[in-house]
Amino acid sequence: RAKAEGRGSFRFFDDSLTAGARHRIEMETRLRRAIEADELELHYQPQVDVTSGRMIGAEALVRWRDGDRGLVPPDAFIPVAEQTGMIAALGDWVLREACRQGREWHDAGLPVPRLAVNVSARQLQDESLVDRVRAVLDETGYPPDRLELELTESALMHQQERSVRVLRALRRLGLHLAIDDFGTGYSSLAYLRQFPIDVLKIDKRFVDDLADNNDDREIAGAILAMGHALRLSVLAEGVETEAQLAFLRANGCDSYQGYLFSPPLPPAGFARLLAD
Numbered sequence: 001r002a003k004a005e006g007r008g009s010f011r012f013f014d015d016s017l018t019a020g021a022r023h024r025i026e027m028e029t030r031l032r033r034a035i036e037a038d039e040l041e042l043h044y045q046p047q048v049d050v051t052s053g054r055m056i057g058a059e060a061l062v063r064w065r066d067g068d069r070g071l072v073p074p075d076a077f078i079p080v081a082e083q084t085g086m087i088a089a090l091g092d093w094v095l096r097e098a099c100r101q102g103r104e105w106h107d108a109g110l111p112v113p114r115l116a117v118n119v120s121a122r123q124l125q126d127e128s129l130v131d132r133v134r135a136v137l138d139e140t141g142y143p144p145d146r147l148e149l150e151l152t153e154s155a156l157m158h159q160q161e162r163s164v165r166v167l168r169a170l171r172r173l174g175l176h177l178a179i180d181d182f183g184t185g186y187s188s189l190a191y192l193r194q195f196p197i198d199v200l201k202i203d204k205r206f207v208d209d210l211a212d213n214n215d216d217r218e219i220a221g222a223i224l225a226m227g228h229a230l231r232l233s234v235l236a237e238g239v240e241t242e243a244q245l246a247f248l249r250a251n252g253c254d255s256y257q258g259y260l261f262s263p264p265l266p267p268a269g270f271a272r273l274l275a276d
C-alpha cells in the first residue's frame, strides 16, 4: 500500500513537472501549423501626430485566427514563441507580411504611413536579423525608410554592445528604430544615447492615469524632456481620453496611439481609413 501511494504521488509529481513543458511543445506544434496554414494576421493601429491630428504611422500587431478559439491575442502566444524559438519564424512572417501588405496598399494608390513592427529580444540576439530584414525588403520592394522596428528597453539592455552593432546596421539600411514600452526598464540617459534610436514610446501604464495622478504626470514629463534632450521623437501609447491627450499636447508630446483615435484594425478596415 505504501508502495502504491509512493508510486501514485511520484506520478503526480512527475505529471505536474512536465505539464509546462508539454504545454510548450503542444503550443509550438500548433504555432508552426498556424504559420503554415496562414492563420496569423496583422492588425494595424494608427499613430497620430499630436499637433496636426494626422496619421504618421501604424503599428502592425499580430493575431492568431484559430478555428477553436477565435482571434487569439499576442500575449497568449508570443511568450511561448519566445521560449521555444518559434519567434524566429513568427518574426520573419510578421516582417514579410507587413512589408508585403504595405507594398500592396502603396501599389493600390493608398497613402501608406510608416509601418512599425515589433521585434522581440530573441530576434535581436540573432546575428542574422540584419540579413533577414534586408532580404524581406529586397523581396517585397518595400522602402526601408517606411519601416520602423520597435525594440523593448530590456532587449537592448541584454547585450548592449551587440545591440548597438545590430541597431547601427539596421539604421544603415535606412530603417527607423523605436524603443517600445519605455519607462518599464532601467535605461539611463547615458545608456540611451549610445543607441541610434528615432522614437521613444511611453508605456501605456504611465499614460493611464495622466489625468489625475501627479506621479505619472511627473514621469511622463520627465520621459518627454529626456527624449527631447536626445532629439528623439516621443510617442505616447494607449491614449484613451481627451484629458490624456490634452496633457500630452501641453507637454510637447510628438505623437500618440490609442483607442481615442482607433484600436488596431484588420487590414480591410485600415485600408478604408487610409482611403478616406
Ligand code: C2E
Residues within 6 Å of the ligand: 045, 060, 061, 062, 073, 074, 075, 078, 091, 094, 117, 118, 119, 120, 150, 180, 181, 237, 238, 239, 240, 257, 258, 259, 260, 263, 264
Ligand atoms: P505593444 O507593442 O506595446 O503594443 C501595444 C498594445 O497596446 C497592443 O496590444 C494594442 O492593441 C494595445 N493598445 C493600443 N492602444 C490601446 C488603448 O488605448 N487601450 C488599451 N487598453 N490597449 C491599447 P496587443 O495587440 O494585444 O499586443 C500586445 C503585445 O504583444 C505588444 O505590445 C507586443 O509586445 C506584442 N506583440 C504584438 N505583435 C507582435 C509581433 O508581431 N511580434 C512581437 N515580437 N511581439 C508582438
Ligand code: MG
Residues within 6 Å of the ligand: 059, 118, 150, 180
Ligand atoms: Mg509595440
Ligand code: MG
Residues within 6 Å of the ligand: 180, 181, 201, 203, 204, 237
Ligand atoms: Mg508598447
Ligand code: MG
Residues within 6 Å of the ligand: 181
Ligand atoms: Mg506592451
